[in-house]
Amino acid sequence: MLFRETGDFNLPTIILLHGGGLSDWSWDKVAEILKSKYHIVMPVIDGHGDDGYTEFTSIEESAKKVIWYIDEKLGGKVFAIGGLSIGAQITAEVLSIRNDITEFAILESALVCPIKGTTMLTVPTYKLLYGLIKRRWFSRIQAKSLCVPEYDFERYYHDSLRMSRQTLINITLSNGNYELKDSITNTSAKVLIIVGSKEIRIMKKSAELLHSKIKRNQLYIAQGMKHGELSLIYTEKYIERLNALFAKRAY
Numbered sequence: 001m002l003f004r005e006t007g008d009f010n011l012p013t014i015i016l017l018h019g020g021g022l023s024d025w026s027w028d029k030v031a032e033i034l035k036s037k038y039h040i041v042m043p044v045i046d047g048h049g050d051d052g053y054t055e056f057t058s059i060e061e062s063a064k065k066v067i068w069y070i071d072e073k074l075g076g077k078v079f080a081i082g083g084l085s086i087g088a089q090i091t092a093e094v095l096s097i098r099n100d101i102t103e104f105a106i107l108e109s110a111l112v113c114p115i116k117g118t119t120m121l122t123v124p125t126y127k128l129l130y131g132l133i134k135r136r137w138f139s140r141i142q143a144k145s146l147c148v149p150e151y152d153f154e155r156y157y158h159d160s161l162r163m164s165r166q167t168l169i170n171i172t173l174s175n176g177n178y179e180l181k182d183s184i185t186n187t188s189a190k191v192l193i194i195v196g197s198k199e200i201r202i203m204k205k206s207a208e209l210l211h212s213k214i215k216r217n218q219l220y221i222a223q224g225m226k227h228g229e230l231s232l233i234y235t236e237k238y239i240e241r242l243n244a245l246f247a248k249r250a251y
Contacts, residue, residue, distance in 0.1 A: 027231075086174075108194040
């Protein structure tokens with residue numbers, strides 16, 4: 001896992017974890033706006049982007065690497081941790097392991113209810129589809145489904161070419177089998193839970209589960225939006241939600 005930073009190290013730190021198939025570049029617009037007030041860290045999750053040579057293993061292992069970085073480089077605690085999709089799952093895992101590691105957290109489109117049949121279907125399916133992922137036309141379809149802006153397509157496609165088949169399989173298995181830990185109820189963080197109104201039912205179910213488990217949280221349903229669309233496309237609205245969260249220091 002690589003860690004890209006921007007902004008003044010002496011400012012409060014926000015860690016932003018990208019979604020599966022994306023990379024740190026997907027946070028560039030958010031970071032550009034926030035960096036005047038915050039130190040922004042954008043990890044590159046194993047198997048993605050410039051860390052494509054490292055095989056992704058699991059959400060749990062990724063969470064341990066984030067915690068290691070916070071302990072070694074940031075004094076053991078940060079102002080906020082946020083994530084999209086698998087990045088949100090990693091964030092949820094971090095909160096489950098260390099209840100006092102952050103003051104705020106943002107969980108956007110986090111799948112925390114396991115999908116039945118993930119293990120049985122993933123390996124044979126991705127052995128067949130892996131070659132298609134390298135095709136530009138198929139990559140465009142994938143990018144659209146992930147709400148990747150058109151100006152980021154070339155970076156998305158370039159990163160897709162670097163992702164290994166085993167990493168793709170491991171991401172899908174870990175994502176589909178991830179189950180929320182009961183220990184997340186102990187987190188002291190104030191948490192913003194985001195889900196799009198156009199997301200599939202299990203994503204909405206996951207948001208409701210997080211809402212019921214976490215003591216101090218706000219559930220925001222992004223009306224008319226799909227998976228990850230709020231942060232990836234409607235950056236200003238996403239930052240409005242973050243600023244509203246950070247302004248409520250004692251709810």
